[in-house]
Amino acid sequence: GLVNTREMFKKAMEGKYAVPAYNFNNLEQLQAIIQACVETKSPVILQVSKGAREYANATILRYLALGATQLAEEMGHKIPIALHLDHGDSFEICKSCVDYGFSSVMIDGSHLPFEENIAVTRKVVEYAHQFDVTVEGELGVLAGIEDDVSAEHSHYTDPAQVEEFVAKTGVDSLAISIGTSHGAYKFKVKPGEEVPPLRFDILEEVEKRLPGFPIVLHGASSVVPEYVELINKYGGKLEGAVGVPEEQLxxxxxxxxxxxxxDSDGRLAFTAKVREYLANNPKEFDPRKYLKPAREELVKLYKHKNINVLGSAGKA
Ligand code: G3H
Ligand code: 13P
Ligand code: NA
Ligand code: ZN
Incomplete structure (x- = not known):
């Protein structure tokens, strides 16, 4: 069955690696995540956004995730699998996910004033912990590339707030903002120019104040250039897409x-392969024909992340 994130994070902290949290909305993404994580023996967090719930239906997603745990066992190597709500924006949606059998939820009150963020996060923790569901909170707002103030320090997590937030809310993990952002356009840089480094000084200050406490990094896609090029080669138009270098991750x-x-890296890989297949096989119209290579590419991508970037391979 599903597990919460407590034990996963404890081991990741001790072993100095990170557990992958891959978003999914459909069958092919889920199959690829499970295959990659079983084959690399990695723990995994299956992540469902509010948009994913609306797209695919919470009941179906829950049964898909349960089916995935069964599949993982049948594949011969049992790995820890958590089902997590990504960016819950209210107590109600978090409660609903707990009630639907999710093993972990995020309450994202990062846009709220500090005291309100504490209040809603505390409320989610009190509810979720009754069912042994773990809770992720967030302090600091991830920059948006369109946002003119993205370079302002006010967007980053203020390390002076983290102890009070964790103590007052009882959260199990904390997402922080150190310069990443969501999507495929993370930094405004000219071609060939290096992207600005993440604010590891903020991360280190947070670590000092919360020794041994699990931290979460959002917006961590690398925006793999090969996929962007493939998409553009086959009719796409992604200009200036850039992500977080693997070295920093x-x-x-x-x-x-x-x-x-x-999330974004999976979307790019999938789209690249679908575009390539359809462009090269104009007579095909069976979705299985073009979804299969896309799914296979996702498996490759996730294995690469587990083995070469997150270090989670072989930990389960
Ligand atoms: O935080 C953003 C995740 O990538 C989920 O995106 O809301 O489009 O499903 P979404
Ligand atoms: P990316 O858009 O960088 O994949 O980030 C995903 C994310 O943070 C989901 O919560
Ligand atoms: Na780590
Ligand atoms: Zn996120």
């Missing part, structure tokens, strides 16, 4: 960061 994974969130 490796450094984060070796720190108190115990969970690394990846």
């Amino acid at each position: 490796r450094r984060a994974a070796a720190s108190a960061v115990c969970k690394i969130n990846i």
